[in-house]
Amino acid sequence: MISLRHIERAYRKGTLNITALRDIDLEIADGEFLAIMGPSGSGKSTLLHLLGCLDRPTGGEYLLDGADVTTLNDAELSRIRNQKIGFVFQAFNLLPQHSVEENIAAPFLYAPSNTFTPSQTKQTVHALAEGVGLHQRLLHRPTELSGGEMQRVAIARALVMRPRMILADEPTGNLDSRTGEEIMALLAALHQQGHTLVVVTHEPRIAAFAQRVLHLKDGAIERIETRETPPLDAAEPYPGQPCSDMAVRGTVQPRLAFLASMLRVATQGVLLHKLRSLLSVLGIVFGVGAIIAMLAIGAGAKQELLEQIALLGTNTMTIKAAPQLEAPLERGAAQRSEGLTEGDADRLAQVSPFIQAIAPVRLLALPTQYQQQFTQADVIGTTTPYLQSGNLSLQSGRFLTDSDLAEASRVCVIGDDIRQALFAFRNPVGELIKIRNEWFQVVGVLSNKQFNLKKQTSLQVRNVNRQVIIPLSTAVMFIPPQERQRIQEIAIRVDDARNVDAAARLIRSALNRIHYGAQDYELVIPRELLRQSQQTQRVFNIVMGSIAGISLLVGGIGIMNIMLATVTERTREIGIRRAIGASQRMILLQFLIETLTLTLVGGVLGIALGVGGAWLITAFARWRTVIAFDTILIACGVSAVTGLIFGLYPASQAARKHPIAALRYE
Numbered sequence: 001m002i003s004l005r006h007i008e009r010a011y012r013k014g015t016l017n018i019t020a021l022r023d024i025d026l027e028i029a030d031g032e033f034l035a036i037m038g039p040s041g042s043g044k045s046t047l048l049h050l051l052g053c054l055d056r057p058t059g060g061e062y063l064l065d066g067a068d069v070t071t072l073n074d075a076e077l078s079r080i081r082n083q084k085i086g087f088v089f090q091a092f093n094l095l096p097q098h099s100v101e102e103n104i105a106a107p108f109l110y111a112p113s114n115t116f117t118p119s120q121t122k123q124t125v126h127a128l129a130e131g132v133g134l135h136q137r138l139l140h141r142p143t144e145l146s147g148g149e150m151q152r153v154a155i156a157r158a159l160v161m162r163p164r165m166i167l168a169d170e171p172t173g174n175l176d177s178r179t180g181e182e183i184m185a186l187l188a189a190l191h192q193q194g195h196t197l198v199v200v201t202h203e204p205r206i207a208a209f210a211q212r213v214l215h216l217k218d219g220a221i222e223r224i225e226t227r228e229t230p231p232l233d234a235a236e237p238y239p240g241q242p243c244s245d246m247a248v249r250g251t252v253q254p255r256l257a258f259l260a261s262m263l264r265v266a267t268q269g270v271l272l273h274k275l276r277s278l279l280s281v282l283g284i285v286f287g288v289g290a291i292i293a294m295l296a297i298g299a300g301a302k303q304e305l306l307e308q309i310a311l312l313g314t315n316t317m318t319i320k321a322a323p324q325l326e327a328p329l330e331r332g333a334a335q336r337s338e339g340l341t342e343g344d345a346d347r348l349a350q351v352s353p354f355i356q357a358i359a360p361v362r363l364l365a366l367p368t369q370y371q372q373q374f375t376q377a378d379v380i381g382t383t384t385p386y387l388q389s390g391n392l393s394l395q396s397g398r399f400l401t402d403s404d405l406a407e408a409s410r411v412c413v414i415g416d417d418i419r420q421a422l423f424a425f426r427n428p429v430g431e432l433i434k435i436r437n438e439w440f441q442v443v444g445v446l447s448n449k450q451f452n453l454k455k456q457t458s459l460q461v462r463n464v465n466r467q468v469i470i471p472l473s474t475a476v477m478f479i480p481p482q483e484r485q486r487i488q489e490i491a492i493r494v495d496d497a498r499n500v501d502a503a504a505r506l507i508r509s510a511l512n513r514i515h516y517g518a519q520d521y522e523l524v525i526p527r528e529l530l531r532q533s534q535q536t537q538r539v540f541n542i543v544m545g546s547i548a549g550i551s552l553l554v555g556g557i558g559i560m561n562i563m564l565a566t567v568t569e570r571t572r573e574i575g576i577r578r579a580i581g582a583s584q585r586m587i588l589l590q591f592l593i594e595t596l597t598l599t600l601v602g603g604v605l606g607i608a609l610g611v612g613g614a615w616l617i618t619a620f621a622r623w624r625t626v627i628a629f630d631t632i633l634i635a636c637g638v639s640a641v642t643g644l645i646f647g648l649y650p651a652s653q654a655a656r657k658h659p660i661a662a663l664r665y666e
């Protein structure tokens, strides 16, 4: 079964070359019981580790079931350790955070998926625990067991995958002589049931059980003693059967059970060190919190703006009279330009085929009065098309007509707030109100449009509800003669939202011509405002994003630091897992899962912080915030990516640990 030819194992320490094993030629038959003896430092453990595929020889050939083990990769060697070999160590090497049951079942985590069903696994574990006399202690932790009991658990674990070979390194070394004898009786029973048994020992009493005793000296075979039949009878029945042959090559995919177990280990780790975990994820918490708050504020602002744009209409635009610029060149042009006038509106109506409605607007803030009620109103002098170009609708009565304009009638259409302020529950249509000192008849009431103060300031939208609309021709009575030419705005509605840009280009070039290039007007396009506000938003996002980025970076480094410490702390555990069949990839995965769990915990706390922060911002600063589902997804994604980035290095450090060095780590 096993054939070693000219095996050599040398270690390099600086310039020093230590040869732990030299020219070892050895055949071990199936079902044999071999003891390895020799003085301290003679290479016994090194030979056992080579036999157990925990280490590779630096020279020679190792044939296991005919296959040359020295050519196999890490995954293949791990699979051999998992399936063909069971280890029993002097220091027991149980996983401290797991129960007896979980310790015995641990090798299943690293086995190919089709080896056993969960119920078979449970059955096997329970039968083995009973076989070694520990069925009452299945839920206990290793720390709650005696040395002898721990070694029994280790033996049950070594047998769980039904390996053909059991390798024991001074299995009774840490036990008193009576317990040691019980353990040896257990091992002898295994041998009698057909297992190949190789035991490293100092004690001739233990070696006496073996069929052959290999004596090592200075790394070489000194002699091999062959014995008669072993003197001790098997004491206890062993429930399992030696496993059948398996293919040596091929890798094992991590199974669901493995992932679930690793997740449990990770969660246990987080819960065990609550404060440490919390402190290490603080950076992630603040980073994710900042991202959530940033996205919530951005989404809130955008939603608010979109609502305003919907109020204004996506196919409307406004030309506003702008204060004249002071640059000398501009001033020349400005002197020739008449500013924004009624004539501009007439000319623009002709130049752009896309314009559906166009209305000049004169703005006046005047007091209005109905009987004993007074209120300040935005009085607007305009023309009939304003109903369309101002995106308005009526709740009662009618809008201004062409004859109102032609006759400069004293009629008005009022907004809903004005209606409430002056008329409360009465019907205003037909009633007379006083604007400054002139009487006007109310002919219509505009539909209410939801406005709040903040919306007005961000887009400078006038509150429709506070308007009193009168004919443009009538409005001149409130204006001194020298200013009657000028108007403040032209409200335009384009036939289709898709034509807004084309119309804007035509309007600009026409106005530039009419105004001799003077920039005494401003074209306000609601759709463009969205673009502009997104630019402002971008600056805000850069600031918040930088805060989030720095927090995540610091948080990530914090987590990496903790994970590096954890890896060092758990070096021994890594060695144990490697011995029972974990490949490098699986160790890598385990520590990545642990880091991910930690960062996701940070992510969840960060989400809570972000949501709470957004709520506070809305409550105190009155900014609208919106937390969308994708915001939460982004936050989870960010914390997971941070975990992956910063967890990869500690995890690869863990995976790179040499199994022997890890097992020997104190």
Ligand SMILES: Nc1ncnc2c1ncn2[C@@H]1O[C@H](COP(=O)(O)OP(=O)(O)OP(=O)(O)O)[C@@H](O)[C@H]1O
Binding pocket: 011, 012, 013, 018, 019, 020, 038, 039, 040, 041, 042, 043, 044, 045, 046, 047
């Ligand atoms: N990682 C290593 N680096 C350098 N030298 C090593 C290493 N591991 C083992 N050695 C050396 O190899 C030799 C054999 O060591 P090994 O542990 O196999 O001896 P042993 O017979 O099992 O001893 P003991 O009975 O004390 O456990 C020793 O001289 C030891 O110092």
